[in-house]
Ligand SMILES: Nc1ncnc2c1ncn2[C@@H]1O[C@H](COP(=O)(O)OP(=O)(O)OP(=O)(O)O)[C@@H](O)[C@H]1O
């Protein structure tokens with residue numbers, strides 16, 4: 001049975017879709033059968049980041065409402081054969097997802113795939129709740145900004161209260177990814193350090209992705225940065241992929257000695 005990994009955050013625009021695309025490619029390139037689902041109904045953009053927008057015919061809502069079957073809607077990435085993608089619908093009705101139908105879909109995908117990545121929408125409305133409900137594991141993305149960390153903390157609380165695992169008395173595995181860190185700013189004490197973020201969220205870290213202009217251009221080209229062998233952020237995504245597989249790979253120390261909080265309180 002496949003593992004459901006939800007990529008989420010409190011604050012919007014912190015890199016959920018970018019992370020979903022890169023880790024989905026990353027695990028597929030590790031030889032796993034992977035599907036990435038966009039749950040950001042109405043605002044889909046995972047398709048663009050993956051460079052698959054021109055191949056969309058059906059979407060997740062079409063599958064749930066029986067307009068097509070799952071295999072008609074799944075798009076196979078030509079570059080990475082093990083990777084499949086299920087797009088969000090552009091419906092204006094954000095509440096279109098239905099708990100029973102989401103479960104039926106995820107159950108079907110779990111039979112076929114080893115990893116099911118769910119890209120969660122911004123905000124904590126119904127789309128978000130659907131995206132965390134069936135999660136086995138959640139990767140919580142935060143940038144090193146106070147507002148982002150605070151909102152991440154809120155989302156962690158909701159996962160612990162409203163996921164199916166929580167309702168059944170167990171726990172969703174949770175890890176933090178700190179995205180867009182600028183080591184030189186941390187060094188100068190002008191930005192929260194990774195350690196500052198972890199002190200607030202008290203969850204284990206699974207990766208740190210540096211600020212990288214290449215991410216923006218690769219998104220515009222529809223080619224996730226992880227394909228680029230020379231990029232630091234790509235290397236970070238490859239390491240996170242391996243850690244998801246249980247490999248023990250050290251997280252390079254870009255934590256920054258003197259973070260913003262330390263400076264503030266010193
Ligand atoms: N490490 C990074 N370095 C530079 N830019 C980045 C990085 N990660 C993400 N970005 C940029 O930040 C923007 C937001 O990223 P993305 O769309 O992945 O966020 P999101 O959390 O999915 O947003 P939303 O909440 O709207 O769904 C994009 O322009 C993306 O290219």
Ligand SMILES: [Mg+2]
Nearest residue numbers: 016017040045
């Ligand atoms: Mg997004």
